[in-house]
Amino acid sequence: VNAIINNLASYLVIFLACLLAAWAIYNRDKKKIEEQTRDLQLLFNIARAIGSSLDLKLLIANTVKLLLPLVGGDRFALLTANDKGVYSASVNQGLASIEGLDDLIAKASANDEIVNAKNIVALPLAAKGKTVGILLLGGSREIRFSGRREKNLLSAAADQLAIAVENAAVYEKEKQAVARLTELDHLKNEFISMVSHELRTPVAAADGYVSLFLAGVTGPVSDEQKKYLTIIKDNDQRLLSLIDRLLDFSSMETGSFKIKKELISINEIVSEVEKSVAPRLAGKQARLRLELNAQKVNFMGDRDKMCAVLVDLIDNALKFSSAAAPEIRIVTANKGGLIEVSVADNGIGLAKEHLGAIFNEFYQVEATMTRKTGGVGLGLAIVKEIIAQHHGKIWAESAGKGKGTKIIIDLPSAEKVKR
Ligand SMILES: Nc1ncnc2c1ncn2[C@@H]1O[C@H](COP(=O)(O)OP(=O)(O)O)[C@@H](O)[C@H]1O
Numbered sequence: 566v567n568a569i570i571n572n573l574a575s576y577l578v579i580f581l582a583c584l585l586a587a588w589a590i591y592n593r594d595k596k597k598i599e600e601q602t603r604d605l606q607l608l609f610n611i612a613r614a615i616g617s618s619l620d621l622k623l624l625i626a627n628t629v630k631l632l633l634p635l636v637g638g639d640r641f642a643l644l645t646a647n648d649k650g651v652y653s654a655s656v657n658q659g660l661a662s663i664e665g666l667d668d669l670i671a672k673a674s675a676n677d678e679i680v681n682a683k684n685i686v687a688l689p690l691a692a693k694g695k696t697v698g699i700l701l702l703g704g705s706r707e708i709r710f711s712g713r714r715e716k717n718l719l720s721a722a723a724d725q726l727a728i729a730v731e732n733a734a735v736y737e738k739e740k741q742a743v744a745r746l747t748e749l750d751h752l753k754n755e756f757i758s759m760v761s762h763e764l765r766t767p768v769a770a771a772d773g774y775v776s777l778f779l780a781g782v783t784g785p786v787s788d789e790q791k792k793y794l795t796i797i798k799d800n801d802q803r804l805l806s807l808i809d810r811l812l813d814f815s816s817m818e819t820g821s822f823k824i825k826k827e828l829i830s831i832n833e834i835v836s837e838v839e840k841s842v843a844p845r846l847a848g849k850q851a852r853l854r855l856e857l858n859a860q861k862v863n864f865m866g867d868r869d870k871m872c873a874v875l876v877d878l879i880d881n882a883l884k885f886s887s888a889a890a891p892e893i894r895i896v897t898a899n900k901g902g903l904i905e906v907s908v909a910d911n912g913i914g915l916a917k918e919h920l921g922a923i924f925n926e927f928y929q930v931e932a933t934m935t936r937k938t939g940g941v942g943l944g945l946a947i948v949k950e951i952i953a954q955h956h957g958k959i960w961a962e963s964a965g966k967g968k969g970t971k972i973i974i975d976l977p978s979a980e981k982v983k984r
């Protein structure tokens with residue numbers, strides 16, 4: 566019995582020893598794992614702090630908050646180099662002066678390594694093999710960090726910070742470029758608007774006086790005088806419509822281009838336009854055919870602007886025509902809850918690649934062609950904006966070059982009930 570008990574006791578001792586050893590190993594590993602987890606967490610937080618902002622000051626402040634405890638510091642500065650490689654503080658929080666640190670900075674940037682001198686740690690930030698800055702961490706007392714762990718964490722943070730510092734610099738440059746462009750754009754709009762207004766007044770005055778001459782108010786006018794006065798008037802009108810286009814364009818650019826909203830009928834608008842373009846059509850031996858098939862004719866919109874749209878489309882049809890006697894067909898119809906109006910011509914047509922682009926500002930398929938006929942490529946851009954403000958759609962169709970063009974507009978009808 567004694568022997569058995571003795572045996573059991575020694576087994577028990579061995580067993581307990583094993584248990585203790587296992588416990589010790591477990592604890593050691595646990596500590597190590599906990600430490601590693603903590604470091605990973607810290608690195609994660611650093612990455613998050615770095616990603617938190619594109620603003621360099623904020624980003625550095627957020628990151629440094631996490632780094633300072635590693636060295637027992639409480640102040641910091643970020644030094645960045647100018648074009649000549651001279652460092653100065655982009656951010657400085659609490660470091661009285663960075664003068665007298667030249668040696669430290671030189672050493673850190675030259676060897677790309679962390680330098681610890683008295684109460685300062687200099688952390689070089691290198692991205693793509695180039696030192697983009699130096700982070701100084703400081704304390705009121707002497708800073709000593711010897712641990713491998715701190716060093717590893719600091720250099721891991723430095724790698725990420727370097728990229729962030731570089732990104733922030735790029736972002737800053739980009740931001741300045743955008744601000745400059747915005748200002749230029751604003752100036753351009755102001756310039757267009759100012760010049761247009763200045764031009765409009767004298768041209769409108771001249772146009773008015775020519776009208777007086779033509780009406781015979783200033784005395785009888787000979788046929789020859791009438792001919793020349795009419796030419797002047799036509800040119801004045803062209804100039805005025807160009808100026809109005811530029812004014813529309815500049816108000817479109819600034820977002821102040823707005824349409825009226827009243828209940829109007831598409832068929833009435835087409836008929837009105839037919840009357841106003843009649844003289845122009847006669848001058849070109851052109852024929853305008855109307856097919857007013859729409860039953861639901863009413864929609865919410867701007868009468869003057871919609872008339873201008875159709876006049877513009879007819880002008881284009883006349884301008885880009887090859888036929889001796891151009892033919893233009895305007896059709897209105899209903900398509901579901903939509904009113905569709907199309908303007909088709911038998912003119913020079915459009916190749917596929919231009920069908921969408923002609924609605925872009927200043928886009929002209931052939932600038933030489935319109936140089937003769939006038940126009941700057943703004944007509945359809947303005948038309949498109951007007952249709953967009955009516956919550957409608959506009960597009961061009963053509964069977965190809967020489968095969969005519971059709972511009973189609975869909976507008977939401979104001980009539981819900983089917984008739
Ligand atoms: N009916 C059409 N037939 C052929 N091409 C056209 C037609 N309408 C417009 N285009 C093309 O689209 C371009 C842009 O038209 P638009 O914006 O009215 O400018 P503009 O009339 O001042 O040239 C025209 O220059 C022309 O190349």
Ligand SMILES: [Mg+2]
Pocket residue numbers: 877880881940944945
């Ligand atoms: Mg045009």
